[in-house]
Amino acid sequence: MAKIISVHSFRGGTGKSNVTANLAVIIAKLGHRVAIVDTDIQSPGVHVLFQLDPKRARYTLNDYLWGLARIEQAAYDVTETVIADPDGSSARLFVVPSSVDSGAIGRILNEGYDVGLLNDGFQELIRDLRLDYLFIDTHPGVNEETLLSIAVSDVLLLVMRPDNQDFQGTAVTAELARRLNVKEMLMIVNKVPGGMDRQALREKVTQLYEAEVAGVLPFNEEIVNVASSAIFSNRYSEHPFTRGLLAIADRLKA
Amino acid sequence: MPVRNLLCGMPDFVRGSIGAESAVHRCQQCRTLGGRSRLVTFAAPSDFQASAAAPFGKWVFPVTHDDSRSAFPPAISLRLLHATQGHALQTWYFEQQSLVRIGRLDSGDVVITDPRVSRLHAELRFENGAWQLASHGRHGVFQHDKLLIRPTTTLSHGAVFQLGPGGPQLEFLEVDDSGGLEAETACSTIEFDCVDLSALGFDKREAAEQVQQIAGDDNFRQLLERAASLRKKRQPPLGER
Numbered sequence A: 001m002a003k004i005i006s007v008h009s010f011r012g013g014t015g016k017s018n019v020t021a022n023l024a025v026i027i028a029k030l031g032h033r034v035a036i037v038d039t040d041i042q043s044p045g046v047h048v049l050f051q052l053d054p055k056r057a058r059y060t061l062n063d064y065l066w067g068l069a070r071i072e073q074a075a076y077d078v079t080e081t082v083i084a085d086p087d088g089s090s091a092r093l094f095v096v097p098s099s100v101d102s103g104a105i106g107r108i109l110n111e112g113y114d115v116g117l118l119n120d121g122f123q124e125l126i127r128d129l130r131l132d133y134l135f136i137d138t139h140p141g142v143n144e145e146t147l148l149s150i151a152v153s154d155v156l157l158l159v160m161r162p163d164n165q166d167f168q169g170t171a172v173t174a175e176l177a178r179r180l181n182v183k184e185m186l187m188i189v190n191k192v193p194g195g196m197d198r199q200a201l202r203e204k205v206t207q208l209y210e211a212e213v214a215g216v217l218p219f220n221e222e223i224v225n226v227a228s229s230a231i232f233s234n235r236y237s238e239h240p241f242t243r244g245l246l247a248i249a250d251r252l253k254a
Numbered sequence B: 001m002p003v004r005n006l007l008c009g010m011p012d013f014v015r016g017s018i019g020a021e022s023a024v025h026r027c028q029q030c031r032t033l034g035g036r037s038r039l040v041t042f043a044a045p046s047d048f049q050a051s052a053a054a055p056f057g058k059w060v061f062p063v064t065h066d067d068s069r070s071a072f073p074p075a076i077s078l079r080l081l082h083a084t085q086g087h088a089l090q091t092w093y094f095e096q097q098s099l100v101r102i103g104r105l106d107s108g109d110v111v112i113t114d115p116r117v118s119r120l121h122a123e124l125r126f127e128n129g130a131w132q133l134a135s136h137g138r139h140g141v142f143q144h145d146k147l148l149i150r151p152t153t154t155l156s157h158g159a160v161f162q163l164g165p166g167g168p169q170l171e172f173l174e175v176d177d178s179g180g181l182e183a184e185t186a187c188s189t190i191e192f193d194c195v196d197l198s199a200l201g202f203d204k205r206e207a208a209e210q211v212q213q214i215a216g217d218d219n220f221r222q223l224l225e226r227a228a229s230l231r232k233k234r235q236p237p238l239g240e241r
């Protein structure tokens, strides 16, 4: 059965898009069919990591939500961009970007969108692209659309940084996710500074949220080297950030 | 457990790039004390940490005692002793190095400018688990005023040998780099600002109130129903395709 994995955080800038993109690539490379949907319509971002230019894309998620296209028409195959030698492998990676056009963003913000339709879109993608994994990159914060995306997921990855504002907000989000009966919730602590004991932090988060911690990822200085235009784990395969992501990917496959 | 650097008393670190086989061994502290930077080979310990505070965007991690013990000879130091008063005029410190060359040549590891010292006067080699001294100089090496005649002599901690008759005396010391270091962690070094985790947390009451505000009304109840109906639309298991 295809797994729907939503990646969310209470506050912005926790690293959702980077985590999503890297996990998707890591899992696809193992020979799976994977797609990412950027549901962060207000501030889309994940397309950048795949060097996709939504301005040049014929259709985006917005077009699907307005009934102008089928969702597969907004799904771009980025396998060749991020996976070397995909030939002969069953690996496939698709990205459904959101529009970066301010008019298109404004329209969605004003009119909202039909979460039922979005959910139908997920199911169509799973069926028509024969997906094994569907990643949903979300907008930060608590809003109805995002809560519903979380609710239809098999796994919620809740990303947080080790600071008190994130700790507080994540406590609320985690509790709401539980009330929404999310099947599985895994915590990821990202941008952990070098002086912090990662094992102790893992134990602390496990205990505070009574949830499984799938990864504690170090603050990554090399990430600026790849800017936002490449998949970090491809370039730095032995980096602790990458190794942390590999462990999370392993856990997701379980 | 970090290795203590004798020159400065600080635990030692290797700074390098991930995946690199060697890195410049450079302790900031002892560099300022005149210590030499050397190239060493290392294998990254499995639990090394990235340091946000480390300059140059590189990685800094402690060389663990066990790692260096298994892969490299134990650290030693050589002290050039004052001829009459016996105190150290100069100290050389070697770790992770199995050959130490002593002589007048600039390219040696221990350089002593003295007419009684040959260009390459003696060599210290770590072999079969012990440090061996071999004499190469014309003037020979003396211990307790006796000329060493065997090709090599095993040195033990505190051994003193003399380069040439009446020449400079060196004291050989095996460095016990484990003493008193058990309690130290990477956090206690100059490279890291240890972050106190106890300050991290959240206010449980405040969180509960916020949850109640969001989840307590009719909207949320509708949201739950909506979620339940959306879930029913899930695609059949892929295993069936």
Ligand SMILES: Nc1ncnc2c1ncn2[C@@H]1O[C@H](COP(=O)(O)OP(=O)(O)OP(=O)(O)O)[C@@H](O)[C@H]1O
Pocket: A009, A011, A012, A013, A014, A015, A016, A017, A018, A019, A040, A043, A045, A140, A190, A191, A192, A217, A218, A219, A220, A221, A223, A224, A227, A241
């Ligand atoms: N472990 C890390 N160490 C250092 N920088 C990181 C790390 N993870 C992500 N970043 C950086 O943090 C910034 C935000 O990352 P990203 O866009 O993935 O976050 P996000 O949660 O998707 O943000 P938004 O809420 O705006 O969508 C980026 O510049 C990214 O390169």
Ligand SMILES: [Mg+2]
Pocket: A016, A017, A018, A040, A044, A045, A046, A137
């Ligand atoms: Mg994002």
